[in-house]
Amino acid sequence: MEMKDEMGPHVRDISRALGGKVSEDEIERELGNYLNVYRVSLDTAKRSIVKKHGGNPADLSLGVTKTVRELVPGDPSVSLLARIVSVNEKEIATEGGSKGIVYGFLGDATGTAPYTAWNPEGLELAKGDVVRIQNAYTKEFKGRVEVHLGNRAVVTKEDDALLPAVEGGRPSAPSGPATPAKVVDLREGVSNVSLRARVLSVEAREVKVSGEPKTVHSGVLADETGKVQFSAWKDFGLAAGDAIHIEGGYVKSWRGIPQLSFDDRASVAKLAAEALPAAEAVSASPRMWIEDLAERGGAVDATVRGILIDIKDGSGLVYRCPECRRVLRKNVCRIHGEVQGNADLRVKAVVDDGSGAITAVFGKELTELLLEKTVEECIAQAKEAMDQEVVRDELADLLIAQPVEVRGNVTSDDYGLMMIVDSARVLKVDVQEEARAMLEELEG
Numbered sequence: 001m002e003m004k005d006e007m008g009p010h011v012r013d014i015s016r017a018l019g020g021k022v023s024e025d026e027i028e029r030e031l032g033n034y035l036n037v038y039r040v041s042l043d044t045a046k047r048s049i050v051k052k053h054g055g056n057p058a059d060l061s062l063g064v065t066k067t068v069r070e071l072v073p074g075d076p077s078v079s080l081l082a083r084i085v086s087v088n089e090k091e092i093a094t095e096g097g098s099k100g101i102v103y104g105f106l107g108d109a110t111g112t113a114p115y116t117a118w119n120p121e122g123l124e125l126a127k128g129d130v131v132r133i134q135n136a137y138t139k140e141f142k143g144r145v146e147v148h149l150g151n152r153a154v155v156t157k158e159d160d161a162l163l164p165a166v167e168g169g170r171p172s173a174p175s176g177p178a179t180p181a182k183v184v185d186l187r188e189g190v191s192n193v194s195l196r197a198r199v200l201s202v203e204a205r206e207v208k209v210s211g212e213p214k215t216v217h218s219g220v221l222a223d224e225t226g227k228v229q230f231s232a233w234k235d236f237g238l239a240a241g242d243a244i245h246i247e248g249g250y251v252k253s254w255r256g257i258p259q260l261s262f263d264d265r266a267s268v269a270k271l272a273a274e275a276l277p278a279a280e281a282v283s284a285s286p287r288m289w290i291e292d293l294a295e296r297g298g299a300v301d302a303t304v305r306g307i308l309i310d311i312k313d314g315s316g317l318v319y320r321c322p323e324c325r326r327v328l329r330k331n332v333c334r335i336h337g338e339v340q341g342n343a344d345l346r347v348k349a350v351v352d353d354g355s356g357a358i359t360a361v362f363g364k365e366l367t368e369l370l371l372e373k374t375v376e377e378c379i380a381q382a383k384e385a386m387d388q389e390v391v392r393d394e395l396a397d398l399l400i401a402q403p404v405e406v407r408g409n410v411t412s413d414d415y416g417l418m419m420i421v422d423s424a425r426v427l428k429v430d431v432q433e434e435a436r437a438m439l440e441e442l443e444g
């Protein structure tokens with residue numbers, strides 16, 4: 001009788017999952033057997049009974065631990081066992097001021113999903129943790145299921161061995177169908193990805209893996225949402241221009257940028273050339289918000305528009321060590337001591353687009369273009385002023401508070417986001433000219 005009181009909701013849950021085609025008495029008897037005779041967990045028992053009668057365990061809703069693949073939007077109470085892939089903090093505006101929330105991705109062998117913890121006080125989530133989440137709820141956003149941890153959610157840390165680890169550069173063998181993704185969705189730790197993309201470039205390189213020589217085919221893939229570097233650890237016969245469909249890829253961060261890897265466990269199919277947008281159509285650099293770049297953990301060939309708010313120390317005319325290229329301080333290299341340095345020009349700027357800030361590093365050629373003078377002219381100018389800082393000051397006058405557009409690879413590390421700028425322009429927005437043009441248009 002006691003069992004009936006406790007198990008009643010689970011019996012009804014199983015019955016519901018089976019569409020009522022098995023009697024509750026029968027289910028109750030089977031559940032009793034699994035729990036008391038076979039001594040399996042309630043979770044396993046419920047799944048086993050549903051499977052045995054031809055149902056889908058994903059239809060269970062009460063107290064059953066779901067896999068990421070089994071998540072459906074609009075579930076008011078869901079339990080999961082998952083590994084935390086990423087943890088980010090953010091302040092959001094509320095009626096009473098602001099509050100901190102935590103968000104990121106979680107995953108298991110079947111896929112990954114975004115999560116948001118709305119009350120993270122006392123919740124200690126760390127990247128790589130295996131956690132049991134109970135009483136979360138799900139929602140749909142842009143076609144994918146999100147896990148929300150609200151007031152009722154309970155999160156407990158579990159033994160690491162409960163879920164396969166991502167080790168040795170390769171996650172565990174993918175199981176189940178791969179998760180469809182666009183380039184913009186790829187983040188470190190995401191596994192079992194299905195991606196359709198155009199190969200923009202590819203080259204073979206010899207590398208050593210655990211002392212063994214191996215050939216890796218690496219390059220850049222693109223779809224309409226962006227570009228990503230890839231490494232294929234098997235020769236899939238890829239060529240620039242190919243339209244391909246990869247199933248079973250995984251994402252690791254390489255030099256601060258998420259990179260897609262796939263190996264002999266992945267399948268790569270060539271698609272008809274017209275199945276995807278042409279290479280020219282996906283070669284453009286997508287404009288991205290800095291907030292999104294931070295959440296993604298870097299990107300290949302991104303474009304950012306914002307206000308250049310600061311020029312950091314070490315900008316302008318600098319001298320580099322001839323041995324290691326480190327920037328000298330008072331003719332002294334940190335490693336090689338006092339040396340005769342080589343002159344160079346660079347700008348380390350802070351660009352803010354309203355969603356966040358990024359350090360943008362301009363090399364010699366770009367800095368010469370911005371200043372409209374060569375490094376030799378800068379040296380002469382510094383000699384005349386008897387101050388190396390005049391170049392930096394001129395750059396500050398020229399650039400600070402200007403709207404700029406910068407394009408390049410964005411890396412992410414503990415110090416934040418950094419773009420090595422490939423091309424840049426100062427957006428000379430003439431407000432009066434724009435207003436005049438608009439009036440003329442209105443007047444016809």
Ligand SMILES: [Zn+2]
Pocket residue numbers: 321322323324325326333334335336337
């Ligand atoms: Zn040096």
